[in-house]
Amino acid sequence: MPDSSPRRVRVTSPRTGAARVQRVPVAREIDAQTALGEVYMRSLLRSQLRLALLALATLVVVVGGIPLLFWLAPELSTVVVLAVPLPWLLLAFAVYPFLFAVGWLYVRAAERNERAFTDVLDRS
Amino acid sequence: MSAAGYSLLAVTAVVVATLAVGAYGWRFSRTTSDFFVASRTVRPGLNASAIGGEYLSAASFLGVAGLVLAFGTEMLWYPVGWTAGYLVLLVLVAAPLRRSGAYTLPDFAESRLESRGVRRLSALLVVAIGWLYLMPQFQGAGLALAATTGTGAWLGGALVATVVLVNVLFGGMRSITFVQAFQYWLKLTALLFPLLFMVTIWLGDGAVSPASTGTTPGDSWESPLAGAGDHRLYTTYSIIVATFLGTMGLPHVVVRFYTNPDGAAARRTTLFVLALLGLFYLLPPVYGGLGRLYAPDLIASGNTESVVLELPARMLAGTLGDLLSALTTAGAFAAFLSTSSGLTVAVAGVISQDVLGRRLGGVRAFQAGAVVAVLVPLGLALLAEGVGVAQAVGLAFAFAASTFCPLLVLGIWWRRLTDAGAIAGMLVGGGCAGGAVLATLLGAAPAGWPGALLAQPAAWTVPLAFLTMVAVSLATPRRVPRHAARTMVRLHTPEAVQLDRGVLPR
Numbered sequence: 117m118p119d120s121s122p123r124r125v126r127v128t129s130p131r132t133g134a135a136r137v138q139r140v141p142v143a144r145e146i147d148a149q150t151a152l153g154e155v156y157m158r159s160l161l162r163s164q165l166r167l168a169l170l171a172l173a174t175l176v177v178v179v180g181g182i183p184l185l186f187w188l189a190p191e192l193s194t195v196v197v198l199a200v201p202l203p204w205l206l207l208a209f210a211v212y213p214f215l216f217a218v219g220w221l222y223v224r225a226a227e228r229n230e231r232a233f234t235d236v237l238d239r240s
Numbered sequence: 241m242s243a244a245g246y247s248l249l250a251v252t253a254v255v256v257a258t259l260a261v262g263a264y265g266w267r268f269s270r271t272t273s274d275f276f277v278a279s280r281t282v283r284p285g286l287n288a289s290a291i292g293g294e295y296l297s298a299a300s301f302l303g304v305a306g307l308v309l310a311f312g313t314e315m316l317w318y319p320v321g322w323t324a325g326y327l328v329l330l331v332l333v334a335a336p337l338r339r340s341g342a343y344t345l346p347d348f349a350e351s352r353l354e355s356r357g358v359r360r361l362s363a364l365l366v367v368a369i370g371w372l373y374l375m376p377q378f379q380g381a382g383l384a385l386a387a388t389t390g391t392g393a394w395l396g397g398a399l400v401a402t403v404v405l406v407n408v409l410f411g412g413m414r415s416i417t418f419v420q421a422f423q424y425w426l427k428l429t430a431l432l433f434p435l436l437f438m439v440t441i442w443l444g445d446g447a448v449s450p451a452s453t454g455t456t457p458g459d460s461w462e463s464p465l466a467g468a469g470d471h472r473l474y475t476t477y478s479i480i481v482a483t484f485l486g487t488m489g490l491p492h493v494v495v496r497f498y499t500n501p502d503g504a505a506a507r508r509t510t511l512f513v514l515a516l517l518g519l520f521y522l523l524p525p526v527y528g529g530l531g532r533l534y535a536p537d538l539i540a541s542g543n544t545e546s547v548v549l550e551l552p553a554r555m556l557a558g559t560l561g562d563l564l565s566a567l568t569t570a571g572a573f574a575a576f577l578s579t580s581s582g583l584t585v586a587v588a589g590v591i592s593q594d595v596l597g598r599r600l601g602g603v604r605a606f607q608a609g610a611v612v613a614v615l616v617p618l619g620l621a622l623l624a625e626g627v628g629v630a631q632a633v634g635l636a637f638a639f640a641a642s643t644f645c646p647l648l649v650l651g652i653w654w655r656r657l658t659d660a661g662a663i664a665g666m667l668v669g670g671g672c673a674g675g676a677v678l679a680t681l682l683g684a685a686p687a688g689w690p691g692a693l694l695a696q697p698a699a700w701t702v703p704l705a706f707l708t709m710v711a712v713s714l715a716t717p718r719r720v721p722r723h724a725a726r727t728m729v730r731l732h733t734p735e736a737v738q739l740d741r742g743v744l745p746r
Contacts, residue, residue, distance in 0.1 A: 147740040168331045183476040193463045203464035207316035208525045212518030219514045223507050230734040
């Protein structure tokens with residue numbers, strides 16, 4: 117670096133007795149049920165509820181759609197896949213791994229939400 | 241030795257093993273908390289096996305195969321719904337319910353809504369659902385023992401009741417947890433092992449599809465829609481609603497969540513249960529399918545529920561077949577014992593707290609509650625001639641879905657729920673569901689659409705209960721519990737965070 121840059125100057129303030137900004141932990145905001153604490157609680161609740169509804173919607177559309185599908189297209193029940201009738205394949209075997217997968221993704225996401233909430237409270 | 245001899249030996253072995261495993265748990269059971277919730281220290285792996293063991297009742301072990309044999313693919317909705325019910329439970333109530341810190345459902349209702357009235361009504365409903373579910377277990381035990389060994393029909397029920405009572409009296413929840421975990425694996429083995437032999441035979445016979453042997457032309461065995469005529473779609477969806485939402489309202493299912501160390505563990509346990517149930521439910525439908533090929537006379541005789549017990553002996557000649565049939569009989573007894581144990585603990589917990597709690601204390605009250613919890617449904621089972629295992633269990637699911645499901649879901653996620661709303665919703669939902677099924681059972685239901693609506697009421701009673709609860713709560717805004725916000729903090733925040741969670745119940 118060339119020395120064309122200006123010299124550093126120390127800036128000081130005479131107001132040494134200025135009030136410090138009070139840092140209130142979020143946990144205490146929640147305990148005191150202030151408007152701010154309410155915002156934190158509401159955001160946790162909303163993110164968990166949105167996640168739950170997303171998982172339920174997946175369940176309703178995929179598993180709940182099966183009767184409707186076979187009602188609209190009854191000839192599907194005679195389709196045979198791998199020597200097994202299609203309805204049997206779906207309801208006796210395929211549905212269980214699907215349910216577990218939805219549950220597994222839900223647990224991961226719910227724990228992530230809680231970790232985010234804990235981190236916010238610890239950082240403050 | 242005769243086939244009946246082997247079965248008798250197998251049942252004796254299950255009873256002795258149950259008492260032995262239970263006795264292992266007795267040593268740890270000292271405090272009231274041990275008896276009610278195993279001191280909340282059960283790890284997810286053990287707890288999930290216990291939940292699986294407790295949940296897979298006679299309806300799952302014998303009933304599913306029988307229903308599939310008789311009616312076909314549509315009956316697969318029951319095992320699917322019973323598993324999916326756990327997913328709904330996981331997503332909506334598992335962690336908050338554990339964090340609520342309550343012992344029983346009435347405890348939860350009281351601490352959330354701060355009202356004695358809600359507590360009393362919930363206690364009443366827990367006992368009603370519990371007895372409704374215990375009665376067919378005792379009846380089923382009597383029928384199974386009579387079918388395989390030729391004893392009197394009363395003996396099986398009395399035997400199951402005695403074993404359950406001994407374990408609950410001496411060990412409470414601690415003891416029961418070990419017993420049930422053991423019984424899940426016993427039930428899985430009892431179905432899986434004979435199936436390996438039977439599927440080998442089936443493959444050797446050319447692997448004929450069960451769907452190809454229609455007994456009548458136009459048979460709808462492979463159709464996944466339940467019922468007949470115009471209401472097939474309605475009936476199927478009503479079964480789905482009852483099973484998906486009813487699981488969370490069963491008292492013996494809910495009480496298990498309080499045995500987890502914390503909310504996150506409750507979630508992982510439930511996920512584990514999903515896997516165990518999915519594994520188990522792969523098996524009974526295969527018995528139903530094979531039964532259609534190798535034991536079609538059971539359909540004509542209406543004795544389809546014994547297909548699991550009889551099929552191994554029919555497909556495999558000689559001693560091997562008899563031994564494998566004895567194994568499935570042992571599994572069936574494990575099913576009766578484990579479900580009855582769980583229900584007894586749940587009902588005894590409620591009876592001891594809400595009826596006897598004031599006169600007797602702690603463990604004594606729990607033990608007295610257990611005696612009442614077992615003797616009443618045993619008496620009912622001996623007096624009333626079989627309503628049918630699957631039918632009584634179906635009634636319990638529809639009833640639970642119409643009462644406790646709205647209470648739990650709205651209580652956990654909606655802070656404006658009031659005690660008046662909860663009581664009104666449970667009365668309307670429970671009244672309609674109970675009335676509808678009573679009308680069907682007594683044969684008073686009309687034909688056509690009204691009959692279909694009464695036979696499977698969940699699709700309209702559950703939304704009705706939810707609507708009533710919300711409407712009455714909105715109409716009584718001044719009755720919103722004073723500490724609702726604090727309770728929400730307790731239900732939803734992770735335990736690691738230091739927060740004021742209000743007063744824990746008890």
